[in-house]
Amino acid sequence: MAAFELRSIMEQNLEHTISLLTRTPAALDALLRDLPETWTLRNEGEKTMSAFDVVGHLINGERTNWMPRARMILQFGETREFEPFDRWKQIRESKDKSLGQLLDEFAGLRSESLDELRALNLRKEDLERRGRHPALGAVTLSELLASWAAHDMTHLHQISRIMAHQYREAVGPWKRYLGVLQCAGHSSPK
Amino acid sequence: MAAFELRSIMEQNLEHTISLLTRTPAALDALLRDLPETWTLRNEGEKTMSAFDVVGHLINGERTNWMPRARMILQFGETREFEPFDRWKQIRESKDKSLGQLLDEFAGLRSESLDELRALNLRKEDLERRGRHPALGAVTLSELLASWAAHDMTHLHQISRIMAHQYREAVGPWKRYLGVLQCAGHSSPK
Numbered sequence: 001m002a003a004f005e006l007r008s009i010m011e012q013n014l015e016h017t018i019s020l021l022t023r024t025p026a027a028l029d030a031l032l033r034d035l036p037e038t039w040t041l042r043n044e045g046e047k048t049m050s051a052f053d054v055v056g057h058l059i060n061g062e063r064t065n066w067m068p069r070a071r072m073i074l075q076f077g078e079t080r081e082f083e084p085f086d087r088w089k090q091i092r093e094s095k096d097k098s099l100g101q102l103l104d105e106f107a108g109l110r111s112e113s114l115d116e117l118r119a120l121n122l123r124k125e126d127l128e129r130r131g132r133h134p135a136l137g138a139v140t141l142s143e144l145l146a147s148w149a150a151h152d153m154t155h156l157h158q159i160s161r162i163m164a165h166q167y168r169e170a171v172g173p174w175k176r177y178l179g180v181l182q183c184a185g186h187s188s189p190k
Numbered sequence: 191m192a193a194f195e196l197r198s199i200m201e202q203n204l205e206h207t208i209s210l211l212t213r214t215p216a217a218l219d220a221l222l223r224d225l226p227e228t229w230t231l232r233n234e235g236e237k238t239m240s241a242f243d244v245v246g247h248l249i250n251g252e253r254t255n256w257m258p259r260a261r262m263i264l265q266f267g268e269t270r271e272f273e274p275f276d277r278w279k280q281i282r283e284s285k286d287k288s289l290g291q292l293l294d295e296f297a298g299l300r301s302e303s304l305d306e307l308r309a310l311n312l313r314k315e316d317l318e319r320r321g322r323h324p325a326l327g328a329v330t331l332s333e334l335l336a337s338w339a340a341h342d343m344t345h346l347h348q349i350s351r352i353m354a355h356q357y358r359e360a361v362g363p364w365k366r367y368l369g370v371l372q373c374a375g376h377s378s379p380k
Binding site: 010015019020023024029030032035136146147154160163164168172173177183 | 348354357370
């Protein structure tokens, strides 16, 4: 099945975007649910997130970022700026919940977001509509949707790095072969 | 639940290692199964892997790397060097399979590996036993097991980066906020 190779970079495709966005909650659930807290509550040092915190951040994205911004583009175009995204908000709000509760909440919110997205029946010309980002300026709906999918991947990338970090000494001399341990914590998604 | 924070780096702990190793096949399955091939067969450019290739590489690790090396440490200590690990071998061998088949194969092999690992009933003194890596020299069984878990995370990190890469142009100006797109493909696990 891998006999052909696809090297070119993809354009945002609504079905492809939705197919990836659909899978993230189940992937995080399979990875994190009931894992010992020693994996899920540790972070990479001061002012960094744990896997638990990242799930809280993803919940906040569903509530205040992705579909709310998509709606703003369709309703107001460039005439109204998006609300800035506070990446630490949900982390403060999720302190008293369990990781299992957060995973359920993320799955429920994502499912609602995607139901709403599908119900919009977006056409090609809708995807080209523009909104206004407070720091980035004019952005298209298509770019917003592609960023939503890539943002999921940024945080899966971050979670795998956070967890590997916990064993950075335990791996001994293998450290130099494990690419994830060379990753310099570059995630700063907004 | 996140009221306490755990900042110190963990030592390899057999139960924690197994708990993470157990979850990787299901996490990859939830992320990748039935995803359009445009996500799973594309790579990051020449001599890089697609998500499909990475699953093949993980299968090869189960067959020829992790438990075979653990057995060698317990049987021969430092008197016999491990076989070098050919990271492209399984990729060549998996060309005619579907991703679904590879995911099933990985899950089956991982389950067998962990059954065997549990059956060894390793004691603390076993974990300190040493073997000989062809390039790294003396390594302990504990380091091997920690590296197995961190190797899973390296490849989850890689897969999330490969998939995000496909949308690196589609995200438009958000590119600068998406940490995964700054990751310079540093994985070279052996």
